[in-house]
Amino acid sequence: MKIGMISTEFPPAIGGMQVMAFNLAQGLSRRHDLVVYTRRNQGVPAAGLAIEPVLAADIRHDLRPLAAADVDVWLAMNAGYGALAGRLPKPMAVVCNGNDFLTPWVIDYPRQIDFLEGKPHVWRYAHPLRQAWRRRLLRRGLSRAAAVLPISEHSRDLAVRRFGLDGDRTVILHPGVEDRFFQTRTPAAAGSLRLLTVSRLDIHNRRKNVDGVLRAVAELRRGMDIRYTVVGDGNDRPRLEALAGELGIADAVRFTGKLDEAELLAAYREADLFVLAGQASETDVEGFGIVYIEAIAGGVPVLCSRSGGAVDAVRDGETGILIERSDATSIAEGIRRFQAARSGFDPARISAHAEKFRWSAAIDRVDAVLASVLRGGVPRGAAVPVEMPAGAARRADSVGMT
Known part of the structure; x- marks a missing residue:
């Protein structure tokens, strides 16, 4: 053919x-x-x-x-x-x-x-x-x-x-999802909650809603030990870094820029929860989001909104947390929900869900x-x-x- x-x-x-x-x-x-x-x-x-x-x-x-x-x-x-x-x-x-x-x-x-x-x-x-x-x-x-x-x-x-x-x-x-993302991961002991986002940080790609996660971290930090890593680069990164400073959470947020393969895989292994709660509109949607299934392949639970195609990859309460809206308050509540049920998310079971997405x-x-x-x-x-x-x-x- x-x-x-x-x-x-x-x-x-x-x-x-x-x-x-x-x-x-x-x-x-x-x-x-x-x-x-x-x-x-x-x-x-x-x-x-x-x-x-x-x-x-x-x-x-x-x-x-x-x-x-x-x-x-x-x-x-x-x-x-x-x-x-x-x-x-x-x-x-x-x-x-x-x-x-x-x-x-x-x-x-x-x-x-x-x-x-x-x-x-x-x-x-x-x-x-x-x-x-x-x-x-x-x-x-x-x-x-x-x-x-x-x-x-x-x-x-x-x-x-x-x-x-x-x-x-x-x-x-x-x-x-590429085979390299299937990794063995051991759940972290109780302590700091480590959040991860992997995304292009582009002014034309703000539906990814890193802003919302930053604001949620600011809200949660008053009663939770939390660390947030943002992997990716683009022309919107300076604004997002400035926002973290304005929110008073610069010491809890790390912008890594683009990582090589080994560093990216390590970032997934070290994360407790992958967070990307996109904001869809009539003309701008997240069709699927390959990063969701990359995280799941490595046994990392995912928090996302129901506004796009990620719902095909995420099973609420099993491979992650689905939230109805993508505002900062909803993201924060989703993270609290995950934290309360954290021990019930089994990395091996999460990773097995990604097998059909090879x-x-x-x-x-x-x-x-x-x-x-x-x-x-x-x-x-x-x-x-x-x-x-x-x-x-x-x-x-x-x-x-x-």
């Missing part, structure tokens, strides 16, 4: 979409003839893979080089490229993450819309019109896609509601979907012969889409 992977988000760039694309590309390339079509001028691409750095992250430009490619089937790792389904000569399966279909960024729009920016009374309509145009093209493309692969139940429900997708062409594809399972699923596409194109109304998770099937029933 000749697979063309369309992935503008790819190493050496950093992020969850890049991690997912790279691991799927590696696994599928061991079984099939795979070429990754990725961005131009983004640096040295991942070694060991066939790479075509020809994309401009603009489907108007990218249609031409993709249409000329010698492939049997397409795998689009950014939902925006689903707008090309039916316009390319070969069938396409489309991965839907979250923001890539809520606010698509690779779909062009009529430039006449830009003229509204300088017009009084109507300038405010320019951005909504751009997004409406992009969603219209994406809806048309996804209706022609042979299969749609949301990365969580949350992403699936959003995509079904927004684009009216057929449940029988939709297969949940959870991101995986990348091998995700690669098997994509392989099966692409094989189905080639056998018959998975026409509208035909079922993809890949078992849907029970939770996803129940959710699909609840919205009347299966």
Whole structure:
């Protein structure tokens, strides 16, 4: 099978979409003839893979080089490229993450819309019109896609509601976890509660809500011995460090910056609780969050909010704590709840939950979907012969889409 992977988000760039694309590309390339079509001028691409750095992250430009490619089937790792389904000569399966279909960024729009920016009374309509145009093209493309692969139940429900997708062409594809994150961990003795967050600290990525955790630590510190480590870097780090100082908790918070592999694994081993309580909006969501399953693989319980796809990875009271809201008070209450039940979280049991999220399972699923596409194109109304998770099937029933 000749697979063309369309992935503008790819190493050496950093992020969850890049991690997912790279691991799927590696696994599928061991079984099939795979070429990754990725961005131009983004640096040295991942070694060991066939790479075509020809994309401009603009489907108007990218249609031409993709249409000329010698492939049997397409795998689009950014939902925006689903707008090309039916316009390319070969069938396409489309991965839907979250923001890539809520606010698509690779779909062009009529430039006449830009003229509204300088017009009084109507300038405010320019951005909504751009997004409406992009969603219209994406809806048309996804209706022609042979299969749609949301990365969580949350992403699936959003995509079904927004684009009216057929449940029988939709297969949940959870991101995986690399083997190196499966570690032996011994629960810490009673004492300081060690919290950990791993995240990019970017001003455009504030849904990660490190602010909320800092404020929760400030609230808890009055009656609890607590230490908080933030792993990651970005242009929002100075503001967050300043906030820790303003809250009077600078001595309890450590910003490490980016860590190498050994240091990152050590940070997970030393943590008592991984905390990342994202704040979702209608246009900015956490589709899944690979870091959650990385922590769980190492036996570290996770605290997260119900606002995104992390609920697919976290079982409340077993592998972590789920909170309804992501404000500082709710985070603090979740941490108190964990502390009270701390001895009941067994690292071995938590780690065992991550077994089904190994990348091998995700690669098997994509392989099966692409094989189905080639056998018959998975026409509208035909079922993809890949078992849907029970939770996803129940959710699909609840919205009347299966």
